[in-house]
Structures are given as structure tokens and as C-alpha cells.
Amino acid sequence: MNSDLDKKYLWHPFTPTDLWLDPAHEPVVIVEGEGSWLMDANGRRYLDGNSSIWTNLHGHRHPALNHAIKTQLDRIAHSSFLGLTNEPAPQLAEKLLQAAAGEKTPHLHRCFLSDDGSTAVEAALKIAHQYFQQNGEEQRTRFISLGSAYHGDTVGAMSVGHSPLFHKTYRQMLFSSDEVMSPHCYRCPFNQARPEKQDARLVRKCHWECLAQVEKKFQEHQDRSAAWVIEPRVQGAAGFIMHPEGYLQETSALARQHGALVILDEVMTGFGRTGPLFAFQKEEVQPDLVALAKGLTGGYLPLAATLLTEKLFLGFRGHPSRTFYHGHSYTGNQLGCAAALASLDLLQSEPVRQNRLRLENVLRHSHEKFWQLPHTGDVRQEGCILAIELVEDFASRRPFDPARCTGAEVCRQAAALGLLTRPVGDVLVLMPPYSTTETEALLMIERLHQAIQNTF
Numbered sequence: 001m002n003s004d005l006d007k008k009y010l011w012h013p014f015t016p017t018d019l020w021l022d023p024a025h026e027p028v029v030i031v032e033g034e035g036s037w038l039m040d041a042n043g044r045r046y047l048d049g050n051s052s053i054w055t056n057l058h059g060h061r062h063p064a065l066n067h068a069i070k071t072q073l074d075r076i077a078h079s080s081f082l083g084l085t086n087e088p089a090p091q092l093a094e095k096l097l098q099a100a101a102g103e104k105t106p107h108l109h110r111c112f113l114s115d116d117g118s119t120a121v122e123a124a125l126k127i128a129h130q131y132f133q134q135n136g137e138e139q140r141t142r143f144i145s146l147g148s149a150y151h152g153d154t155v156g157a158m159s160v161g162h163s164p165l166f167h168k169t170y171r172q173m174l175f176s177s178d179e180v181m182s183p184h185c186y187r188c189p190f191n192q193a194r195p196e197k198q199d200a201r202l203v204r205k206c207h208w209e210c211l212a213q214v215e216k217k218f219q220e221h222q223d224r225s226a227a228w229v230i231e232p233r234v235q236g237a238a239g240f241i242m243h244p245e246g247y248l249q250e251t252s253a254l255a256r257q258h259g260a261l262v263i264l265d266e267v268m269t270g271f272g273r274t275g276p277l278f279a280f281q282k283e284e285v286q287p288d289l290v291a292l293a294k295g296l297t298g299g300y301l302p303l304a305a306t307l308l309t310e311k312l313f314l315g316f317r318g319h320p321s322r323t324f325y326h327g328h329s330y331t332g333n334q335l336g337c338a339a340a341l342a343s344l345d346l347l348q349s350e351p352v353r354q355n356r357l358r359l360e361n362v363l364r365h366s367h368e369k370f371w372q373l374p375h376t377g378d379v380r381q382e383g384c385i386l387a388i389e390l391v392e393d394f395a396s397r398r399p400f401d402p403a404r405c406t407g408a409e410v411c412r413q414a415a416a417l418g419l420l421t422r423p424v425g426d427v428l429v430l431m432p433p434y435s436t437t438e439t440e441a442l443l444m445i446e447r448l449h450q451a452i453q454n455t456f
């Protein structure tokens with residue numbers, strides 16, 4: 001049995017060991033996928049409610065993506081990008097930069113390829129650091145990022161992360177960075193509004209204390225800030241914290257005023273998840289570096305990109321000692337680039353755009369249904385991302401005892417009903433592939449709703 005072999009030899013990411021090895025735990029063995037559905041070895045069908053951890057855009061086994069990869073495979077799978085180039089990588093860079101450019105952001109002009117979200121962020125941090133080191137601002141070494149931030153698992157990406165659960169153990173091996181409060185209106189100590197059955201961002205009563213903290217941090221640093229690092233508009237792994245309108249723009253402007261770069265981590269928010277192709281396109285922001293991964297290949301292959309301005313790139317010209325000594329064996333992988341090109345084509349096509357809008361609407365119409373459940377504390381949505389935060393007590397926003405693992409229990413119930421998704425603590429998420437039909441989306445909503453009821 002595959003699950004026996006798995007338990008004997010494998011080690012899973014972000015998975016408590018004893019729970020996985022518990023003899024009562026029968027792992028789901030995925031053997032096939034089609035559209036928004038996953039099939040397991042027992043022939044059971046599940047809806048892929050979180051797009052296979054936020055990666056899949058167009059559904060599984062999409063003919064256009066399959067075709068693009070097979071065609072590329074018949075030419076070559078991979079050759080080195082060190083000192084050589086290839087066909088699909090430059091085409092992808094052009095297409096990505098055009099998609100990210102727009103009128104408001106004409107300056108993103110270069111693309112550094114890597115393998116996954118962590119490495120895309122890692123490259124962005126090192127580019128920012130090295131740029132200042134070799135361009136006369138050696139003192140700019142401080143990175144500022146948000147409370148609960150998650151930017152990946154490599155050491156640099158962890159260093160700008162501030163998740164107590166994920167990062168505490170490693171503190172001594174990380175470089176020091178600065179944390180400012182996350183603008184999480186639902187749990188903000190400065191928000192004077194009482195809970196209402198409405199998105200907490202819209203009914204908040206505050207004086208933007210969160211912004212004042214960012215400003216204070218930049219002032220403290222004087223000219224030592226290297227960059228403001230942020231997931232634009234939605235912090236995914238931090239608990240699908242959705243920021244109030246304007247926060248991104250205001251904080252990016254503050255960074256600029258203080259001579260710091262703006263590094264956006266769009267690993268989760270990119271490729272249409274929040275509405276526009278990239279979340280920063282919702283506000284007037286001019287990023288210097290943008291990290292992309294998860295959805296880049298439509299969820300098919302590991303590939304990542306760090307987009308940057310020509311100004312930064314020019315800071316690496318000149319003597320060979322100014323080289324960016326950084327990269328990976330699989331940089332520019334042809335199969336990944338071919339998949340990404342096909343995925344971008346689909347994403348920018350009218351039918352997919354229409355379906356995304358339809359999906360967004362179906363999710364929006366489900367709010368009322370979730371608000372009616374007694375343990376719903378907050379329901380929030382950005383584009384095609386719906387998050388439901390469960391609490392023990394609505395009036396006081398008191399969370400459940402984390403030891404109860406309420407969110408995980410709901411997702412176990414959902415799996416039993418044929419819906420796969422993963423919680424972040426007690427925050428439940430629906431983030432379907434864009435190919436999801438209205439009927440399938442309604443089924444996801446129904447199953448999640450039922451799973452919550454079954455849990456209580």
C-alpha cells in the first residue's frame with residue numbers, strides 16, 4: 001500500500017509527525033485530477049477547495065497546459081541557464097513583465113527566475129541588500145515587515161517572517177529584522193468598533209494607528225532602511241488577514257519617502273487571486289521587487305520569478321565583482337517556463353476572466369450563509385479568496401483554545417464530505433481554481449458550511 005510506504009519512508013511538510021503516523025490516520029492518496037476535482041486511490045472524488053495549496057489556476061489536467069508541456073518535452077526538458085539561454089524563458093520574462101507593468105508601474109523591467117516562493121523572496125532580499133552595498137548606501141541593511149508575516153522557509157525568507165509558530169525555534173539562526181503590527185482590523189487592539197456581521201475592515205473605528213507605527217519605524221531607522229517587505233492586501237499563511245483599503249499604498253509611499261525599496265511578496269496573491277492579475281494593481285503602488293511563484297505555472301511545475309526595476313539591475317553592472325552570485329541548478333527550466341507561458345495565455349483570455357468574475361460573485365453571495373452560523377467571527381473576501389474565521393464567542397471575538405484544533409477538525413469533516421482545503425489555525429479558506437463552475441463552487445460552499453455544522 002502506498003500509504004504504508006509513505007508512512008515508512010517519507011516526511012511531510014508542515015505536518016505534526018505523530019498525527020501523520022497515528023495508525024487511525026488513513027492518508028488520502030491522490031492518483032488523478034480533472035478540473036476542480038481530485039481522485040484518490042479508493043476512487044473517491046474531492047473538490048480541490050484550495051487549488052492544491054493555492055497553486056492551481058485552471059484546474060487539473062488542463063488540455064492547453066498539458067499540450068504546452070508535452071510539446072516542450074519533445075524538444076528539451078532542461079538545460080543550464082548559467083551562461084546559456086533558451087527559448088521559453090525570455091518569452092516568459094517579457095510576458096510576465098508586460099502583465100505586471102501597466103501604466104502605473106512602468107519600471108518593472110527585469111526578471112530573475114528561481115524555483116519556488118521561498119527562493120523568489122530570498123533573491124529579492126539579497127538583490128536589495130547587495131544593491132545598497134555596492135551603490136554607496138552600505139548602511140541600508142534593515143528590513144521591515146508585518147507581524148505574523150510568512151514569506152517562505154529558507155533562512156532569509158524566515159528572517160523577515162514573524163510567525164510565532166513557524167519562526168520562534170529558528171530565531172538564533174536568522175538575521176534580525178523589524179516587525180510592525182499587521183493591519184488586521186478584526187483583531188486590532190486599536191479598533192473601537194464592536195463586532196458586526198460584516199467584514200471588520202468596513203466597519204472599523206480607528207485612527208490608522210497601524211500606519212503611524214510604520215512611519216515611526218522608518219523614522220527610527222533614519223537612512224538605514226533597506227526595504228519594506230509585504231504581502232500586498234492579503235497575508236495568506238498568517239491567517240488570511242485582509243488589509244484595509246489604502247494601507248498598501250500609504251505604507252509603500254512611506255518606504256519611498258525614507259529611501260527604502262518596496263518588496264512585494266505576491267507568491268499567494270499573484271495571478272488574479274485578489275481580482276486584478278497582481279494585488280498591487282488594486283492600489284497605486286510602484287514596487288521595486290515582486291516575488292511570484294505558486295500560480296506561475298498554473299500549479300503544474302515548481303518555478304518562481306522575482307521581478308525588479310531596471311534601476312536595481314543597473315546597480316549590478318560594471319566590474320565582475322558586482323555580480324549577483326546567486327542562482328539554482330534548475331533556473332530557467334524549459335518545462336516550467338512553457339507551462340507558465342501557457343498558463344498566462346489562459347489567464348489573460350476573456351473566458352477565464354469572465355469565469356473569475358463569476359466565481360468571485362458566487363463566493364460573495366455565500367457570506368450571508370456563513371454569517372448565520374453561531375461560531376463565525378469574521379467573513380472576508382478579496383477576489384476569489386474567501387476566508388471564514390471561527391471563534392468561540394462572537395460578541396467578544398474570543399478564539400477557540402488552539403489545542404482544540406477547531407479549523408483542522410472542520411477540514412477533516414469537509415474531507416469526509418468530499419471537499420479538500422487546509423485551514424490556517426481556525427481560519428477556513430476557499431480558493432478554487434478559476435475553472436470551477438458555478439455548480440462546483442456552490443457545492444464547495446455547501447460542503448464547507450455542512451462541515452462547520454458537523455463540527456459543532
Ligand SMILES: *Cc1c(COP(=O)(O)O)cnc(C)c1O
Nearest residue numbers: 116117118150151152236267268
Ligand atoms: C507559499 C508562500 C511562500 C513560499 O513559497 P514556497 O513555494 O512554498 O517556497 C512565500 N510567500 C508567500 C506569501 C506564500 O504564500
